[in-house]
Amino acid sequence: MSEATANFGLVDALEARGISRRSFLKFCGSLAVAAGLSATAAPRVAMALETELENAKGGLFPVLWIEGASCTGCTESFAQIETPDVGKVVLELIALNYSDVLCAGAGHSLEAAKEETIQNGNYVVVYEGGITQGFGSNTLRVAMETGEEILVHAAENAAAVIALGSCAVNGGWMAAYPNPAEATGVSGILKKHSIATPVVNIPGCPANPEWLMSVLVQVLMMGGAEGLxxxxxxxxxxxxxxxxxxxxxxxxxxTIHDNCERRGHFENGEFVYEFGSKEEELGYCLYPLGCKGPQTKANCGVTMWNNRRSWCIQAGSPCLGCCEANPNDPGDNWVEVNTPFYKRDRDLHIGDWFFRPTVVAAGLTGIVGAAILIHRFGMKKAGRMDGGADFEPIRAWDAKNPDRSIGQYEYSVMGDPVKMKAAQEEIAKQYEVAEEAAAEDEGR
Amino acid sequence: MAHLAHYKEAHPLPFVITHWINLVAMAILIISGLLIHFPVPISMGIARGLHIFAGIVLVINCLVRVIMAFFVRSAPTAGTRETVKDYKTWLPQKDNRHQGGAWVKYYLFMKKDHPLGAKLGVPQKISYLLIPILIILMGISGLCLWAPTAPSGFCQFFLNLVGGAMSMRIIHYFGMYVFIIFLFIHVHLATAEGNEPVKLMFLRKEHGGLVYDPDKHVIVGEDKMEHLEH
Incomplete structure (x- = not known):
């Protein structure tokens, strides 16, 4: 296959949708960036897409897009990709056999299509939303099955599951305290049912559509498919x-912080302390307003949103840390660890008692400080300030256990003025002897 | 005059130096740490740089101090010029045996006279022993929060253990308050019975007092050190 033929095929398809080769290459560059590659990798991405299109010949990779306990925000975000957009063309390289939200069909026929895809194998599941295990998993039922059953059934036979959005990664905000629905993510459920299907986690609330696009391109077109x-x-x-x-x-x-356009202001100590202030107008760093950028890992500042128009920080919002999602720990979800959003640190709680870390820590320190002050007055009153109290003549334990005494009290001078006087003179004499010896040394 | 004599042997020069470094590093860490947590204009770059530098110094200083304990000799009790390998003064000593309750009672004013003991009283020794552990924990949690070291497997292990970076931040932050509480108590008790212990520790200035025999475990005399006055 010559390059010209392949190019012709794709250019033809693109031009039918009013997309120039120039904008196609630009798109490939942005995909490369979203995938963490350099923009110079654009030709490689373009080549892969072109080759795949040429090879596809109707044999598209089946994808099931399944909604768990979700707000469909990730689907909404994905659907907002502008039209006509090359992204849409790329999507036409996959066969979206099932999507609760986007499919025109519904009911038995759609469920039957899904089942057929599952039976045939070699498909990818995009799972959006959390899995609720509470109340016998009955908080989510589609076509008589619970969310957990649907995921397990679809994942068992799949080449891979893409957990899209923070909820799918570890339960997201649903897993936040008190988590009555016992929400968790795809990885947790697959582990529970001992299913070894690989999981690709794409957190975010919602997940950036370009991240999914980049993963799909990599998996389906850049060598990942064979492995799958x-x-x-x-x-x-x-x-x-x-x-x-x-x-x-x-x-x-x-981290967001690593690639933040306001990072310079952070290093210079130029901060926004309240919304509506002059500092906010100047575009200073939002760190004091609770920006979670320093601990949230995602390349939002590079990929940005809505075709690189803007992103949270550029729009003036501190990062809420929506990509914080540890698939192995539903408790480490972004709402649990990042609220209140406009505070520097999270609220802690013991049961239903919520408190600010600083209040408790500084409060405890203050109480100790006050106690020490009182103790100090006590020390003064007890007359211990000038050299402490007099030493005990004998240890209390020794007095009770004379046969196993620690101290050899026959040598003690405490409470015996005669012995004390003799000991003092003895020690003073030692100094005199030492001084004389030193003087003698000098004289020699 | 009721206290024991303050001799240089209690705090040999290497430990006076590590104590000074501890003081300065902790002061820098607490101030710069507060400036990182509660940022004020202009300070961030300086505060972070100082914080990381002082943190590394504190951890190294702590390790050096612990290692030196096995080589440097110091007095096992106050009021004596006899010395032993320093680490022995951190283990249970015969002078302290059965005296834990006496110390607590003394601090709570339930006991009138001063308990006999080693260089470090029982509660004092236990709390000092916790400090190197605390320094190491603060060092590890600090590394987990520092961008260049956080991605390492070592730090990731601890981050997963505590439930992520936010939890680690709060642990690190609480750790500072533990240091502050320790400093409060330490400064209070070190100065409450006079300034002699402070002068010895910081300036190596000796002071006369009762003489204690670490072999007989009793007070055997008084060294007035009058020769120093003329």
Missing amino acids: LAGDVPAVVKTLGLNDEGKPQGIFGE
């Missing part, structure tokens, strides 16, 4: 560069 089909998890992990949390390292390897 072969069940070769290490190959998939290598292609996607997944970290220990199953997240693409290129996207979630650095």
